[in-house]
Amino acid sequence: MTPKPLALFVKRDGQPKRSAITCRYKCGNACFHEVPNTSGNEYFGDMVRAALTRRGMLKGSAGVVVAVGAAGVLAACGDDDKVDLAAGGSLVDGVPVGTNFAPVAANSDDALVIPEGYEHNVVIRWGDPLFADAPKFDANAQSAAAQAKQFGFNNDFAALLPIEGQANTYLLVVNHEYTTEPQMFKGYSKEAPALEHYQTAIAAHGLSVVQVKGESGTGKLTPEFGKYNRRITGTTEFTVTGPAAGSAFLKTSADPSGAKVLGTLNNCSGGLTPWGTVLSGEENINQYFANGDKVTDEAAKARLKRYGFPNGASERKWERHEARFDLAKEPNEANRFGWVIEVNPWDAAAAPIKHTALGRFKHEAATIHVAEDGTVVAYMGDDERFDYMYKFVSSRKVQSGNGQASMRHNLTILDAGTLYVAKFTGDHPDKIDGNGTVPSDKGFTGTGQWIPLLVTGEDGKATSKVDGFTAEEVSVFTRLAADKVGATKMDRPEDFEANPKSGKVYVALTYNEQRGAQGKPAIDEANPRNINKFGQVLELDDDHAGTTFTWNILILCGDPKTTDTYFAGFDKAKVSPIAAPDNLAFDDYGNLWISTDASRANGANDGLFSVVLDGPNRGETKQFLTVPFGAETCGPTVSEQRVTVCVQHPGERDDATAEKPASHWPDGGDSLPRPAVVSVWKKGGGRIGA
Ligand code: FEO
Ligand code: CA
Numbered sequence: 003m004t005p006k007p008l009a010l011f012v013k014r015d016g017q018p019k020r021s022a023i024t025c026r027y028k029c030g031n032a033c034f035h036e037v038p039n040t041s042g043n044e045y046f047g048d049m050v051r052a053a054l055t056r057r058g059m060l061k062g063s064a065g066v067v068v069a070v071g072a073a074g075v076l077a078a079c080g081d082d083d084k085v086d087l088a089a090g091g092s093l094v095d096g097v098p099v100g101t102n103f104a105p106v107a108a109n110s111d112d113a114l115v116i117p118e119g120y121e122h123n124v125v126i127r128w129g130d131p132l133f134a135d136a137p138k139f140d141a142n143a144q145s146a147a148a149q150a151k152q153f154g155f156n157n158d159f160a161a162l163l164p165i166e167g168q169a170n171t172y173l174l175v176v177n178h179e180y181t182t183e184p185q186m187f188k189g190y191s192k193e194a195p196a197l198e199h200y201q202t203a204i205a206a207h208g209l210s211v212v213q214v215k216g217e218s219g220t221g222k223l224t225p226e227f228g229k230y231n232r233r234i235t236g237t238t239e240f241t242v243t244g245p246a247a248g249s250a251f252l253k254t255s256a257d258p259s260g261a262k263v264l265g266t267l268n269n270c271s272g273g274l275t276p277w278g279t280v281l282s283g284e285e286n287i288n289q290y291f292a293n294g295d296k297v298t299d300e301a302a303k304a305r306l307k308r309y310g311f312p313n314g315a316s317e318r319k320w321e322r323h324e325a326r327f328d329l330a331k332e333p334n335e336a337n338r339f340g341w342v343i344e345v346n347p348w349d350a351a352a353a354p355i356k357h358t359a360l361g362r363f364k365h366e367a368a369t370i371h372v373a374e375d376g377t378v379v380a381y382m383g384d385d386e387r388f389d390y391m392y393k394f395v396s397s398r399k400v401q402s403g404n405g406q407a408s409m410r411h412n413l414t415i416l417d418a419g420t421l422y423v424a425k426f427t428g429d430h431p432d433k434i435d436g437n438g439t440v441p442s443d444k445g446f447t448g449t450g451q452w453i454p455l456l457v458t459g460e461d462g463k464a465t466s467k468v469d470g471f472t473a474e475e476v477s478v479f480t481r482l483a484a485d486k487v488g489a490t491k492m493d494r495p496e497d498f499e500a501n502p503k504s505g506k507v508y509v510a511l512t513y514n515e516q517r518g519a520q521g522k523p524a525i526d527e528a529n530p531r532n533i534n535k536f537g538q539v540l541e542l543d544d545d546h547a548g549t550t551f552t553w554n555i556l557i558l559c560g561d562p563k564t565t566d567t568y569f570a571g572f573d574k575a576k577v578s579p580i581a582a583p584d585n586l587a588f589d590d591y592g593n594l595w596i597s598t599d600a601s602r603a604n605g606a607n608d609g610l611f612s613v614v615l616d617g618p619n620r621g622e623t624k625q626f627l628t629v630p631f632g633a634e635t636c637g638p639t640v641s642e643q644r645v646t647v648c649v650q651h652p653g654e655r656d657d658a659t660a661e662k663p664a665s666h667w668p669d670g671g672d673s674l675p676r677p678a679v680v681s682v683w684k685k686g687g688g689r690i691g692a
């Protein structure tokens with residue numbers, strides 16, 4: 003076929019992609035506050051190179067249920083129409099299977115832009131009712147009571163779980179990372195937020211579970227009032243499990259048990275488990291709390307600082323309406339957020355769980371790979387500049403089957419096992435110049451070691467592997483324990499995803515414009531660019547349940563026309579520009595899909611990209627869609643019949659307000675922008691990218 007010209011960066015002079023309001027409300031100005039990791043730990047120590055045996059793909063042995071990626075649980079189309087997935091990397095007419103679409107060009111439209119020959123629908127948007135008795139969304143008559151029965155704000159992660167026995171019907175499980183009050187509520191006062199605005203905002207956080215029905219012959223999805231529909235909010239009761247449950251660090255005046263927490267906040271990305279539950283990471287939780295400087299215990303104050311908790315008032319000033327957000331009054335409330343949560347969407351009455359064996363940090367997500375013997379490995383990033391990559395390896399094995407007993411067992415898998423942090427060594431210490439120059443032999447490569455931090459036993463008793471730290475301290479103040487053992491400081495580790503086909507693990511490092519700056523940590527081979535504005539994607543060959551790995555950089559993101567970018571050796575004249583890789587997913591052919599957050603390179607809208615991993619086109623990167631003006635592309639799922647993405651914070655610009663919105667997507671006219679989930683499919687049906 004005739005090659006099409008690929009998208010080039012769109013210039014928007016003087017307009018940084020991520021607006022200041024996004025920084026304030028999404029991540030509590032994580033890019034502007036002082037880097038919380040000021041530990042003196044080294045980056046690359048001497049490490050013994052270990053010969054690794056790659057485990058290869060799952061074989062379904064010993065009770066293993068299924069390998070899951072972000073799209074891994076999605077049902078396939080009719081089998082007679084299937085491509086031979088075992089023939090990975092195969093080309094049809096010279097094009098890798100699954101990526102045969104005309105890439106969309108970079109743009110700054112206030113619209114979802116998809117490839118020619120594709121269609122889409124808005125599946126569900128902020129404020130849409132989840133229950134028959136929920137009010138319809140009315141931007142001028144919002145209330146906490148209404149919001150608690152409606153789809154929440156700023157969707158990030160999405161999972162689609164087929165409902166057994168109901169053809170083409172799914173549970174859509176979505177989280178709601180954060181709220182941007184000035185753009186949600188007319189008449190909002192930043193100086194003195196009204197009680198109703200606080201209550202509506204906290205109800206707009208959390209997660210939604212909603213039944214969606216597919217349309218025969220297309221990828222269209224429509225919400226229904228199903229029996230599993232549920233809202234989890236910033237005030238829903240969670241059960242704490244693992245070594246910090248009941249810890250003195252988690253006890254508050256409202257909860258002397260230290261094991262019942264009201265709400266989940268800032269849930270960013272997530273993952274599916276093979277037993278059909280959904281994990282999500284509590285990320286920038288520091289921003290919801292006030293008065294870190296008024297905490298009197300010096301040790302507690304230092305710990306709060308390492309997690310970036312603010313001094314003085316918080317941006318949203320929730321502390322004025324609820325004392326638990328005032329650290330001067332409830333210093334331990336902070337310790338009750340920053341966990342990986344697990345939601346069982348098949349039981350609308352079940353309390354969701356906060357798993358403390360997986361450590362506490364700014365969790366982006368937890369994504370699961372199941373080893374051959376049924377051991378569960380949860381990969382996790384701490385999304386902050388110069389913070390770390392982690393994994394948890396279970397001691398319990400997955401039990402197959404859909405019965406209650408299996409579910410009860412599987413819901414405890416993340417409560418016993420070992421938490422590790424990653425340390426990297428590069429193969430070319432003398433050849434990394436900070437400019438992105440690629441080592442000429444085999445690129446940026448090296449070895450790595452998983453350093454144990456915490457072992458939680460089957461009896462629930464935990465053992466610290468870090469000198470000077472109790473087990474509870476490692477669990478609750480994981481960042482400080484990881485500092486102590488000399489973990490490698492990364493360029494904002496976001497999403498991980500294990501390739502269900504090869505078992506290799508991919509990691510998105512979004513960017514770190516402070517890498518190598520004055521007084522800041524220097525480059526290393528895994529983080530090889532000074533003032534790294536565009537991010538990189540790592541490929542790990544991990545001994546999943548073991549403690550060693552090898553690695554290489556798959557993509558050094560940015561403008562392919564510049565010398566500091568790299569696309570696994572693929573011809574850079576034939577790739578789409580990509581910046582700020584954030585969430586990852588796999589299609590059924592083993593192609594990696596990457597969504598972006600703040601493509602700072604250019605000021606163009608964020609997008610979703612396919613990346614070929616196998617065969618002669620390895621590294622070929624193509625933009626599949628772009629999201630509307632001001633939005634971020636989140637939570638992709640890619641199946642044979644549809645691609646879904648969460649469109650987060652459309653129209654989020656510094657000068658935008660609810661009175662003067664910067665976007666009117668998706669409803670048009672003079673409407674408020676509404677974060678939403680969209681589904682994209684090939685016109686007339688047929689396989690995506692085939
Ligand atoms: Fe919420 Fe790290 O993105
Ligand atoms: Ca993210």
Ligand code: CA
Nearest residue numbers: 496584599634
């Ligand atoms: Ca993000």
